[in-house]
Amino acid sequence: xxxxxxxxxxxxxxxxxxxxxxxxxxxxxxxxxxxxxxxxxxxxxxxxxxxxxxxxxxxxxxxxxxxxxxxxxxxxxxxxxxxxxxxxxxxxxxxxxxxxxxxxxxxxxxxxxxxxxxxxxxxxxxxxxxxxxxxxxxxxxxxxxxxxxxxxxxxxxxxxxxxxxxxxxxxxxxxxxxxxxxxxxxxxxxxxxxxxxxxxxxxxxxxxxxxxxxxxxxxxxxxxxxxxxxxxxxxxxxxxxxxxxxxxxxxxxxxxxxxxxxxxxxxxxxxxxxxxxxxxxxxxxxxxxxxxxxxxxxxxxxxxxxxxxxxxxxxxxxxxxxxxxxxxxxxxxxxxxxxxxxxxxxxxxxxxxxxxxxxxxxxxxxxxxxxxxxxxxxxxxxxxxxxxxxxxxxxxxxxxxxxxxxxxxxxxxxxxxxxxxxxxxxxxxxxxxxxxxxxxxxxxxxxxxxxxxxxxxxxxxxxxxxxxxxxxxxxxxxxxxxxxxxxxxxx
Numbered sequence: 001x002x003x004x005x006x007x008x009x010x011x012x013x014x015x016x017x018x019x020x021x022x023x024x025x026x027x028x029x030x031x032x033x034x035x036x037x038x039x040x041x042x043x044x045x046x047x048x049x050x051x052x053x054x055x056x057x058x059x060x061x062x063x064x065x066x067x068x069x070x071x072x073x074x075x076x077x078x079x080x081x082x083x084x085x086x087x088x089x090x091x092x093x094x095x096x097x098x099x100x101x102x103x104x105x106x107x108x109x110x111x112x113x114x115x116x117x118x119x120x121x122x123x124x125x126x127x128x129x130x131x132x133x134x135x136x137x138x139x140x141x142x143x144x145x146x147x148x149x150x151x152x153x154x155x156x157x158x159x160x161x162x163x164x165x166x167x168x169x170x171x172x173x174x175x176x177x178x179x180x181x182x183x184x185x186x187x188x189x190x191x192x193x194x195x196x197x198x199x200x201x202x203x204x205x206x207x208x209x210x211x212x213x214x215x216x217x218x219x220x221x222x223x224x225x226x227x228x229x230x231x232x233x234x235x236x237x238x239x240x241x242x243x244x245x246x247x248x249x250x251x252x253x254x255x256x257x258x259x260x261x262x263x264x265x266x267x268x269x270x271x272x273x274x275x276x277x278x279x280x281x282x283x284x285x286x287x288x289x290x291x292x293x294x295x296x297x298x299x300x301x302x303x304x305x306x307x308x309x310x311x312x313x314x315x316x317x318x319x320x321x322x323x324x325x326x327x328x329x330x331x332x333x334x335x336x337x338x339x340x341x342x343x344x345x346x347x348x349x350x351x352x353x354x355x356x357x358x359x360x361x362x363x364x365x366x367x368x369x370x371x372x373x374x375x376x377x378x379x380x381x382x383x384x385x386x387x388x389x390x391x392x393x394x395x396x397x398x399x400x401x402x403x404x405x406x407x408x409x410x411x412x413x414x415x416x417x418x419x420x421x422x423x424x425x426x427x428x429x430x431x432x433x434x435x436x437x438x439x440x441x442x443x444x445x446x447x448x449x450x451x452x453x454x455x456x457x458x459x460x461x462x463x464x465x466x467x468x469x470x471x472x473x474x475x476x477x478x479x480x481x482x483x484x485x486x487x488x489x490x491x
Contacts, residue, residue, distance in 0.1 A: 004327055004328040004331055005152075005153065005327065005328070005330055005331035005334060006153075006331070007331065008328065008331030008332055008334070008335060009331055009334060009335060009338075012335040012338070012339075013167050015186065016167060016183055016186075016187075016342070017167070017170060019182045019183045019186065022182075038100070038261065038262055038263070038264065039262075039264055040181055040259070040262045040263050040264060040268075041263075041264060041268060042263065042268040042269070042271040042272035042275060043185065043272070043275060044181050044182065044184075044185045045181070045259045045260075045262060045263040045268065045269075045272050046259075046272035046273075046275035046276045046279065047184060047185045047188035047189065047192075047275065047279065048180070048181045048184035048185060048188065048259055048343075048347075049256050049259040049260075049272075049276060050084070050188055050275075050276050050279045050280060050283075051184045051185075051187055051188030051191060051339070051340065051343035051344070052184060052255050052256060052259070052343055052344050052347040052348075053084075053249070053250055053253070053255075053256050053344075054191070054283065054284075054340055054343075054344070055141055055144075055340055055341060055343070055344035055409060055413075056141055056144035056145070056148065056337060056340045056341035056344070056405065056409070057144070057340075057405060057406060057409040057410070057413075058191075058195075058283065058284065058287050058340055059191070059194075059195070059287065059317055059336065059337045059340050060144055060147065060148070060314050060317065060337065060405045060406075061312070061314070061404070061405040061406030061407075061409060061410075062076060062284065062287040062288060062291070062406070063287050063288075063290045063291040063294070063313070063314075063316050063317045064291060064309070064310075064312045064313030064314045064315075064316055064404075064405070064406060065288070065291060065312070065313065065406060066287065066288040066289065066290060066291020066292045066294075066295070066313075066316075067291035067292065067294050067295040067305060067309050067313035067316040068291070068295075068305055068306070068309075068312065068313045069222075069223070069228060070216065070220070070222065070223030070224060070225075070292055070295070071223065071224055071225070071226055071288075071292070072225065072226055072227060072228045072239075072240070072243075073243075073288045073291065073292075074226070074285070074288055075226075075240050075243040075244050076243050076244075076246060076284065076288070077280075077281065077284040077285055077288060078244055078247075079243060079244035079245060079246045079247030079248075080246065080247045080250070080280050080284050081247070081277065081280050081281050081284070082244070082247050083246075083247025083248055083249065083250035083251055084247070084250050084276050084277055084280045085273075085277055086250075086251055087250045087251050087252075087256070088269065088272065088273035088276050088277065089273060091251065091252075091424070091425070091428055092260045092269045092273070093266045093269050093270075094428050095110075095257060095260050095261075095424070095428060096260045096261065096263065096265075096266055096269060097266065098110065098114065098428075099260070099261045102114065104261065105261065105354070105358070106258075106351075106354045106355060106358055106359055107126060107130070107254040107257065107258070107351070107355075107420065107424075108122070108123045108126040108127055108130075108355060108359040109358075109359065110261075110427075111123070111126055111423065111427070111438060112363075114427055115434065115435035115438060117435055120363070120364050121435075121439060122435055122438060122439055122442075123359050123360070123363060123364065124360065124364070125439055125442055125443065126355065126359065126420075126442065127355040127356060127359040127360045128360075129419045129420075129442055129446050130254060130351065130352050130355040130416075130419075130420075131352050131355055131356055131385065132446075133412065133415040133416050133419060133446070134348045134349070134351065134352035134385065134389075134416075135352075135385060135388045135389045135392060136389075136392060136411070136412045136415060137344075137348055137409070137412030137413065137415065137416060138345050138348050138349060138385070138386065138389035138412075139389040139390070139391075139392035139393040139396060139412075140393070140405075140408045140409045140411070140412045141341045141342075141344055141345045141348075141409070142161050142164065142165055142345070142389055142390055142393040143161070143393045143396060143397060143403070143405070143408060144337075144341050144405050144409070145160055145161050145163075145164035145165065145338065145341050146158065146160040146161035146164075146393070146397070147160075147314065147405065148160065148164075148334065148337045148338060148341070149161075149163065149164070151310070151314070151315050151318045152318050152321075152330070152333075152334045152337070153334065157397065158394075161390065161393060161394075162390075164338060164341065164342070165386065165390055167342070169349075169382070169383060169386050180343075180346040180347055180350055181259075181262065183342070183343065183346065184343045184346070184347070186339075187339030187340070187342060187343040188279070188339070188343060190332070190335060190336045190339045191283065191336045191339045191340050191343075192279060192282070192283050193336075194332065194333050194336035195282070195283045195286035195287055195290070195336075196282060196283070196286050198286070198290055198317075198320065198321065198324075198325070198333070199286050199289035199290050199293055201324055201325065202290070202293040202294070202297065202320055202323075202324050203289075203293060205297075205324045206297075212293075212296055215296050216292070216295070216296055218301050219295065219296065219299060219300075219301055223292070223295065227240065228240075234465075235464065235465065235468060238465050238468045238469050239468040239469075241469060241473065242468055242469040242470045242472070242473065245469075245470075245472045245473040245476075246410065246413070246472060248417055248421060248472055248473065248476055249413050249414070249416065249417035249421065249472065251417075251421050251424070251425060252417065252420050252421030252422070252423065252424030252425055253413075253416045253417050253420060253421065254351050254416065254420055255344070255347040255348050255351045255416070257424065258347075258350075258351055290316065290317055290320060291313060291316050293320065294309065294313075294316035294317070294319060294320040295309070295313075295316070297320065297323060297324075298316070298319055298320065298323065311402060311404055312404035312405065312406055314404065314405055314406075317333070317337070321333050349382050349385055349386055350382070352381075352382075352385050353378045353379075353381040353382040353385060354378065356381045356385070357374060357377045357378040357381050358374065358378070361374075361377060362374055396408070407470075410470065410471075410472070411449070411453060411471070413472075414449050414470070414471045414472040414475060415446070415449045417445075417472060417475075417476060418445030418446065418448060418449050418471070418472065418475035418476050418479055419442050419445040419446045419449075419479070420442070420445075421445075421476055421479075422441040422445055422476055422479040422480045422483055423438050423441050423442055423479075423483070425480070426438070426441065426480065426483050426484070430484075430487075432487055432488070433483065433484075433487050434486070434487040434490070436486050436487065436490045437482075437483040437484065437485075437486045437487030437490075438483060439486075440482040440483050440485075440486035441479045441480065441482055441483030441486075442479070443482075444475075444478055444479045444481075444482035444483075445475055445476065445478070445479030448471070448474065448475035448478050448479065449471050449475050452466060452470075452471040452474050452475055453470075453471050
């Protein structure tokens with residue numbers, strides 16, 4: 001008898017491939033391929049932006065954090081909601097207005113037009129940074145794919161990453177950004193329902209005499225302390241700031257901001273804002289609650305939670321599903337996890353391929369290339385970047401067997417954010433920002449991420465604080481400072 005989970009996954013993958021096929025029939029020019037012809041409605045744009053921004057990190061990483069640290073994981077929710085709100089409320093309309101005025105269809109397009117650049121320097125740096133960081137970020141998502149197939153279905157890790165990788169490449173290859181946006185709407189909806197449904201069912205599955213609060217306190221009082229183990233302290237405060245600062249990435253990351261280029265009008269942005277905010281609040285809260293309920297239901301007092309729930313609690317979602325859900329529903333949740341992963345991978349690959357093929361090759365190497373040839377090149381570049389990401393994922397799996405989904409993905413997320421968020425923010429809100437300042441911001445942000453990840457934490461005395469703070473906030477702040485200082489000193 002065929003496993004019901006595999007049947008559901010087959011249906012899920014068939015839907016994605018069908019979306020790719022139908023999207024390909026709507027592609028008539030390069031604008032359609034890169035930004036959907038700038039015709040997206042607010043529902044599609046908002047859900048596409050949110051599912052792209054969340055990734056497998058939400059369903060595997062954040063659920064695990066909820067299981068390990070309890071209510072203090074809600075600081076992640078605070079940061080994400082703030083980041084999404086600021087982005088849609090204060091930045092999206094202005095960015096849309098400017099990119100329409102410049103007729104931009106990529107982030108480097110926007111930067112070149114905004115600074116009236118007479119050289120290719122900023123285009124080359126932006127395209128190169130995007131390509132490198134996207135390969136790292138996509139490799140993290142591919143890694144999650146392998147872990148998903150392994151924990152949910154018992155597949156070999158390497159079989160899982162090859163299978164997931166093949167599917168996402170196929171539908172991107174056929175339909176470009178339009179396929180990405182439509183599939184993100186479908187995948188984002190699936191992810192949303194899954195994140196809301198599981199904690200509700202898990203909670204109501206508890207016996208009537210069970211007390212979640214007292215049960216969690218018995219397991220570990222720190223699970224109920226918003227500041228973490230030991231309550232308020234400088235180290236815990238720094239940790240909280242690090243968790244909240246994750247939301248900075250929504251304020252300029254290219255894979256998210258290309259949705260603002262693609263949406264039909266500023267009016268649609270106003271409506272999409274509420275969809276994006278509510279989606280973020282409910283889905284992120286659902287993820288944390290899955291982790292907390294999983295810790296309560298699946299572990300006992302005195303047990304090491306990682307011994308039961310896996311490294312960083314990453315198996316809590318799969319284990320809770322097996323505990324409270326019927327078998328055929330588990331297949332839907334596997335699809336939801338894969339949705340979170342693939343909705344991010346597809347967006348990243350389209351953004352990066354556009355940077356290489358349009359912003360580098362067309363604009364610098366061969367300006368006379370026709371649109372059909374450019375789309376063909378974009379597809380080839382997508383494949384190359386995807387294969388590079390696959391290689392990186394395989395290498396990381398071998399060299400770092402103890403890696404965690406949460407921090408692996410955050411590293412890639414921070415790399416994109418630190419490189420591009422300061423540039424987007426300063427470009428929109430400071431008239432004194434110059435091209436040299438933007439270049440300084442991008443280079444500083446790009447270099448700071450590995451420095452704050454691998455070098456600064458090793459310093460005696462202060463290293464522990466930067467380890468807890470992580471890389472996002474200091475990298476972004478230094479990139480802003482570098483951009484401002486350079487703009488004021490080098491004209």
